[in-house]
Amino acid sequence: MAASSLKTRVCDLLGIEYPILQGGMGGISNGKLAAAVSDAGGLGIISPISGPLDSWLAYEREQIRIAKSLTSKPLGINISIAVPLAKERIDLALEEGVKLITTAAGNPALHTKYIKDAGARVIHVVTSVKHAARAEAEGVDGIIASGWEGGGLVSRDELTTLILVPQVADAVKIPVIAAGGIGDARGLVAALALGAEGIQMGTRFLATKECLIHANYKQAILAAGDTDTLVVGKKSFAPARVLKNKLSQEVQDMESRGASAEEIFALMGTDRLQKGVVDGDVNDGSLMCSAAAGIIKDIVSAGEVVRNLVKEYNNVVVRL
Secondary structure, eight states: OOGGGGOOHHHHHHTOSSSEEEOOOTTTOOHHHHHHHHHTTSBEEEOOOOSSGGGHHHHHHHHHHHHHHHOOSOEEEEEETTSTTHHHHHHHHHHTTOOEEEEESSOGGGTHHHHHHTTOEEEEEESSHHHHHHHHHTTOSEEEEEOTTSSEEOOTTOOOHHHHHHHHHHHOSSOEEEESSOOSHHHHHHHHHTTOSOEEESHHHHSBSSOOSOHHHHHHHHHOOTTOEEEEOTTTSSOEEEEOSHHHHHHHHHHHTTOOHHHHHHHHTTTHHHHHHTSOOTTTSOOBOOGGGGGOOOOBOHHHHHHHHHHHHHHHHHHO
16 A cells, blocks of 8 residues: 555645654754654644743744754644743744644634634644534634543543544544554554544654653653553642653652642652753653653654654555
8 A cells, every 4th residue: 555545634734745743742842853753744843832931932933943944844833822921922933934833731712713814724632522522613723632641741531542532533524633652653553543634643753863852761761661651640730641760659659648739749849851851860850751652662763753654554554
């Protein structure tokens, strides 16, 4: 089966060759990584949150320009609606000529019409059928249905990708992109079988040469097995899937003892992400990671990830 069989409405919507999106991982998905994904035929997405709040807009502009200097292909920006400066970051992205904005963690009614009136596309991240239907009603162009297996922030409803995606696909008419625990071509084929028309991956792109995370973080992903992630913050704050380590185990133990959110925040501090991402402290740093870590076995370029997915997609389909 030829690679052209991967052509879906997502490709037409976004002007890309393959319906493969790189997740907008806050402070990690920079211009270099996004450009490498886009240049290989997928869609790279910049997440413009890094450093102090007063530097976010300058950082976003810098990363968009870096990406555009490395590729002429489409790029996206991820905006968390609930995070400060959302409107300002949207304005900046539109000013810089970005034609796709993925929105998350908030009401799609707030910015969708504004973005579309400016000539850009909007894809909204959801974790339930209810939110998918609402986003469609507000005019978004596509849905990212993100399951419980995903890395970083996840839903309290604990709906797996296998359960969530087909129900969202049945509930809306716009294209659906599956996310959460997808790390190889088998996941891509499965997503299409469930009714999705594309995939978004985050953790698979962490283990790439272009990704800025510390080498220790990457090696921890490669070393992880099927039971080496857990979700912290189910009761005390926003739940997030991370790699098991000394820090995440301490947080889980505190939660099981009924510790308050304030006590857990005191343990987490403000530097735990930096410890993991920048310093490579795999014991006391926060290492966000999806359950797909167990099937990731090598560090390659981001472009190779996309090309390998397409090649192996055809092999999986032929075997079926």
